[in-house]
Amino acid sequence: MKRIGMLGVLLLAGIAAAGWAEELRGGRLLEGGEVHAEFFVTADRHVELRFLDEAHQVEAVGGRVAVCIAAAESGKTNLQFEARGDVLVSTAPLPEGDGYTVIIQIARAPGEKPRNFRIVYHAELCGECERPEYACLCEEGEHAAH
């Protein structure tokens, strides 16, 4: 346990050294227009969204609103979000299974036009970078070679 804790400290130190907020969880970065956000799925499959400023520091949720549409085999599920501190957390978990498309819509305020992000949700860990596949940092080409 002690060694795992130490590794966690080292990883956090590495992220901090690179100028990224320590609050980040190692999820998928969503970047487009004015949106810089981290998409992270918790162990109980709830979606967390953290928002970053230009310096990659977590900033307040503010008036932002988000919706997640999970297109699972069992059907489409819309996830709503509520703010908990500086995090938007889905009020329900993602559907069972993985390998389905998740569309994340983020708007700066209610009623504003949202920006859409589309990712394929794969929960298993990548053997190379040890991040969940949905947040994998490996090059596509390298993956194909495995």
Ligand SMILES: [Zn+2]
């Ligand atoms: Zn990877």
